[in-house]
Amino acid sequence: MATEPKQLKNCNGVYEFYGNPSPASNRGSGLRILFYIGKRKDILQCLKNSRVEKVAPLHEQLNSGRYSKMDEQLLRDTAIQLDIKDPYLTNGGI
Numbered sequence: 557m558a559t560e561p562k563q564l565k566n567c568n569g570v571y572e573f574y575g576n577p578s579p580a581s582n583r584g585s586g587l588r589i590l591f592y593i594g595k596r597k598d599i600l601q602c603l604k605n606s607r608v609e610k611v612a613p614l615h616e617q618l619n620s621g622r623y624s625k626m627d628e629q630l631l632r633d634t635a636i637q638l639d640i641k642d643p644y645l646t647n648g649g650i
Contacts, residue, residue: 561593561634567602570594571638572648575627589627590648593634599644606648614643 561571575589592599592608599611614635618628635643 561638564592564602567594567598569598569640570602571634573634575630576624578624578650587650589623589650591631591634592646592648593631593638593643594640595642596644599646603646608646608648611644611646614645617645 559574561573564570564572570592571594572590572592575591577586577588592603593614594602596611596613599608603611614631617623618631623631631645
C-alpha cells in the first residue's frame, strides 16, 4: 500500500511518498516509485542537486500514461489531501 506523504526536511512545501507496489514485471514485484509533489519552484529549489526526472504539472504526468491507474488515483488524492494549488510532480525512481 502507498505511504502517507511527508514534508521533506528543509524543503518547505515539498512532500515525498511512495506509490503502490508494482505488479510482477521484469524489474520484480513489489517495487514502488518514490514521488515528490509540490509547487514547481519549491520542487526545483529543493531537488536542484539531485537526479530527479522531469518536473511537470500533475495533469501532464497523469495524461502521460506512465503510471498505473492505482498510482494515478493516488497522485490525484494526494494533491487534494495536501491542498496544493497547481501541483507539480516528479519521481525519484524505484
